[in-house]
Amino acid sequence: MEADILNKNNVRTRFAPSPTGHLHIGGARTALFNWLFARHHGGVFVLRIEDTDTSRSTEQYIEAIIEGMKWLRLDWDEGPYRQTERFDIYKRYVDRLIDEGKAYYCYCSAEELEQRRKEALSHGRPPRYDGRCRDLKGPVPGRTPAVRFRMPEEGETIVDDLIRGRVVFENAQLDDLIIMRSDGTPTYNFTVVVDDADMAITHVIRGDDHLNNTPKQMHIYRALGCDVPLFAHLPMILGADKTRLSKRHGATSVMAYREMGYLPDALVNYLVRLGWSYGDQEVFSREELIEKFSLDNAGRSAAVFNPEKLLWLNSQYINKGTSEELAGYVMPFLLKGGIIQEGQSIDMGWLSKAIDTLKERSRSLLELAHSLRYYIAEDIEFDPKAKEKFLNEKSLPYFRTILDRLRALDRFEAAEIEKVFMGIIEKQGIKLGQIAQPVRVAVTGNSVSPGIFEVIEIVGKDKTLRRLERAIALIKSPII
């Protein structure tokens, strides 16, 4: 059956988030798998907003989800469809099911149901609907009914999951679920079926938490006379304590990762490896992912979200990025960090050169921006420890010498600067570290930086001389 669908080359997948929050890590992974599957098969990827819970859905979250999708570059071919715009369609199908006796009105109130559920749970019984309105002859006066779907009471339902294999459910376990609320709005388990059928979705790839809903949905498909799509249930993403990933575990919103200086490709790469692998390969370009992605090597067990590994991957991507690209990416961070001002002009060629020295030691754009400060800003801030260790009387004579020599230097380039340093250590009979470290602190404020000669070149003659002068002044009167 699958081969059939694939041969027709009409794979259609969808991502169907509910706009009750930002796009989170788990949702993004689901979206990614659907996107990759569609792209791999040359199919269609649909975005559908499941906003039937009008009390919890907001416009703001719809925009946030779309923003997240765009940032991750998970482009969709159709949509975003919105279920709230399709209420007439669901209504039509509900009416049809009622006419055919496949659904019925339920007059139990939400409060009564809640009461019975709690009671059942406290007595250790399955909290299922007891079916009391199933065979009602007429309406109950003074009540607005909800509509329930009539599930089969015996037999079993088989889900042939693309990832889990065959999963068997006893129909006796399924209860008659509400497909339309008493206020006339349809519910998830119904709309998802109507839409997936209507939108001709061939592969439903979603979180594990939906596996139990699948048999119920299959009965709805059949009642509607529609083809049942293929299902693939992805394992959950857990936090470090092995419980479902949530805010408690730190940032879960995709946008939070953008703000922390992650590259979208790095996040995508990290996410795809949560539940999918390709031999020993860790780093994949998008093209490779599209080419290599298959549900065959999707995993079945839950994965713990590991921020450390994501950071490492991010560093890989920052390392690989060209300095020109990185210059563009880091701009918002420089602005936000007050390192450059809005409207301030900055030489992009020069910035790229500075980034070149920093990118292999930055794991995020935030770190990159932070390091860029001493290249760009007029004044530097000293790391107290570095200052104490290296800006002292002992290095004062070296500072004076280096200041004079650099002042006299015409070609202010790394190679020339190096010659100046080498000349001094030779003459004084000292090690490079004895002079390079104090200068590093004087010029960058830190005991850590890229190679000091290139740093000096990029910082430039004026600023370097000023900083050396300031260091000398500081040593002479430490109160400043």
Added chain:
RNA sequence: GUCCCCAUCGUCUAGCCUGGCCUAGGACAUCGCCCUUUCAAGGCGGUAACACGGGUUCGAAUCCCGUUGGGGACGCCA
């Protein structure tokens, strides 16, 4: 409580379907060494896992059963 899913280093995973090539491979993290003006990056090396118990088999990480552990679902949420 009922149902469903899952089970290899701390973490992500390869291997499992099609038993022997596994004295279990890779990656992150961690430790050590090398490189080195510092920090990274890089290179080299180390520590570290088949949850347990029964089967089946000449042989089991791989197949079967059970136990235990973890996760999920059971909504007029999605």
